[in-house]
Amino acid sequence: MNAVDVNLDADLQALGKRHLLMHFTHADAYRDHALTVFDRGEGCWLVDRNGKRYFDGLAGLYCVQVGYSHGAEIGDAIREQMVRLPFATNWGVGHEPAIRLAHKLAALAPEGLNRVFFTSSGSESNESAIKLVRQYHQSRGEPQRRKFIARRVAYHGTSFGALALNGMTNFRKHFEPLMSGVRHVGNTKRYGRPAGETEAQFTRHLLDEIESLIVQEGPDTVAAIVVEPLQNAGGSLTPPAGYAAGLRDICDRHGVLLVADEVICGFGRLGEYFGSARYGLKPDIITFAKGIASGYVPLGGVIASDAVVDTVLDGPQQMFLHGATYGGHPVACTAALANLAIMEREGVLENVRSNEAVFRQTLDGLLELPCVGDVRGDGYHYSLELVTDKAARRWAAGISAQAFVSTLLAPAIFDAGLLCRAGVDHEGTPIVQFSPPLVMSRDEIVWFVAQIRDILVDTYARATR
Template identity: 65%
Template sequence: MSTPTETIAPETSAAARESSELQDLAQKHLLMHFTGAHTYTEAPPAIMVKGEGCWLEDEKGNRYLDALAGLYCVQIGYSHGEEIGEAVKAQMTDLPYYTNWGYAHPPAVRLAAKVAEIAPEGLDRVFLTSGGSESNEAAIKLIRQYHQAKGEGSRMKFLARRNAYHGTSFAALSINGMTNFRKPFEPLMHGARHFSNTNRYRRPINETEEQFTDFLLHELEELIRQEGPDTVAAIFIEPLQNAAGSVTPPRGYCEGVRAICDKYGILLVADEVITGFGRLGEWFASTRFGLKPDIITCAKGIASAYVPLGAMIATSDVVDTVLNGPAGMYLHGLTYGGNPSACAAGLANLAIMEREDVLGNVRHNEDYFRTRMADLGSLALVGDVRGAGYHWTLELATDKEKRTWADPVDAADFVANHLAPGLLSAGVLCRAAVDQGGAPLIQFSPPLILNRDEIDWLVASVAAVLKEAESALAGTRA
């Protein structure tokens, strides 16, 4: 695989554009996740065949910097497949599968103990799943049983933030704050309500951080009062909100949310499916921001996505309340939750992260990453730069003073026809999207092993794409 200086842009010759047998088969038979219809009829998907470090290679030899770590999940990069594979092989030789329904096995026990060890203080009970949606689904069920066990069965409502993404399964989808994902499947779970997220970009220009925090907490408390505190079961928040574009909490916000939850007997859930396992330089972002949840949901980085694996982590108080309740058990189970081979992969991944000091790499490079992202903020199309750790977003604007995208070119057309193709052609894999406010976003959440040379390569490549896009837009204005 290539180093940053050797990396070439994907080929653009006619031969390279011809679809391969695998691409044809993908178009005919593979129903891809969140993939537009044009991929099945026009431009076929790239077929990735090899990975090393932070880099991917497709079947035609084109190389890409994976600046999104797959889907925010390949913490250790792509070079540890053999080591994790050996751990999986050894486990499959001993015990390829058994259930956690009333039984346990060594890798599940050891992984639960390890996760409890690195989780924030007090979070020591671990329910294993196969992914993030399952983890949030598990939390919602635990919370419902918790309040029933306390004689408060009227607590059925779940509060989450606008523009938040919590998964695609029934209950997790219900609390999504992204209406475009939720609307086609409504009616969903009763009682989901949404409140403001912590994006400051379009807030009043003279508003202080403290005033913004006061506004957010007042709005949240008013929502609880309006709904009736005795009907609210839990609040779900991401410590750093992903879908709205790397949105971090203002000073005092996390402590304020915790105080509101304590005041009204509401459980607090930190959705750390994306931020968990080192994304912000701590095992969990809740620690970094001083959020003190009753439950953490996680997935992705727990095994660096080498296998499907996730978890819900709860306090003993919550779990014991459920176990001592009317049902005498937590009424939830998954065939593949705590799969022995998946747990072996998770343990191997966490061992690699500790051995390679992956979290230390994030902390060492965060300020440098922030500075280089700020360099992109000086470009004509970049309105806002925000994020933390190894999670950054550029929000684009055609009018920086008004902080809006108001060009004659529609934002969705711009992303589809200029931005996304330009980034791909430059060899950069990242998220290029239009948020619910109508602004184009570019998001980076790379493997946690990304080094400074690779950061420089990424910034230079993105800058070139944005300058070319600006020229194209200038042509439309002329």
């Protein structure tokens, strides 16, 4: 396996290490090591300043749906908009790109979700949804409905409201106290559940926990349940049959809103424009970001039902008490419209649907390895859960999962020129996650998984010898 290339651009190395504060990056990862500096991209590939190629198995950060080859087309659209109208707000005025994009999203969203509020990121989208939910209940004369229910291990962003929704205590604890009134329930991870439990029993267990919590907290105090259609954190956790319908039923009976965080699931990741459609989830509000513009520009937003928005606009304030300078920026909306046009023209969703079975079957082939305990996911979003004891479905305490991932597995994947997420979950279990550009071909799938297989065989053998 090749060693990590040392970036030859000494000036960029020095400037980057001196001035660029990395996101969620341990200081040791770049303080005493070469900083990889990407220079260009094409298709599913990135190239660093040395010319080393990396296959992007994570679509940047779950966002580069159309790959890296459409910068010229999207750039031309952006350039034309920059010349015509480089900036305008949605504060009491409108502009054509935001109006056209809002109309497009209403057409793509689940039935009844017709009102679009634009933001610049996923965290900001979830923060906006929190405020919309709160104001909805206030407008209905139920200001005591302030509590939110989210799932354990789920990730919903980094701003204070979104961070409070996060189901990972290690993310929250350093910044507490956060927004109060958030409760967490079990997620949809089935691997490791009691032997003999049926899918129907698992669904019932999850729904009973949610309903019991609502009753315990007081139904008239609960504002919303927030879920991802497929939960990213914890490793591509898909919902069991009946779960989506059960959530809707619980919300309807208790006057609770259902919010679908589609920041990762949206725009083709699961073979549908919104992951809610994949699983029959019927939310009152959807949040989105990432894939709407394939990450080429920052853009996010909230899509809400007419019932929710009309209640707010007909309420005492007669407005949604929220706004952002760059929300619905004309250049960002133009980029999103161009991106969606590319997705339609090139059949990106059809590519996901036609290759999904091959992707899953090829990954399932890794289950024959002694270290792969579970493969889960849908569409173009999958995770491997690694184990040392298949019978017990766990990673044994005798081998440090963190050391295995940080000193063996993750470096080997990166050295091989592959980009994916390798980490340790809240239970101390190694998870390897794949969420590639949606233009990844069938041949690339087979090749990519073969590389991962070789790396797993090699690193696991070294860890257990």
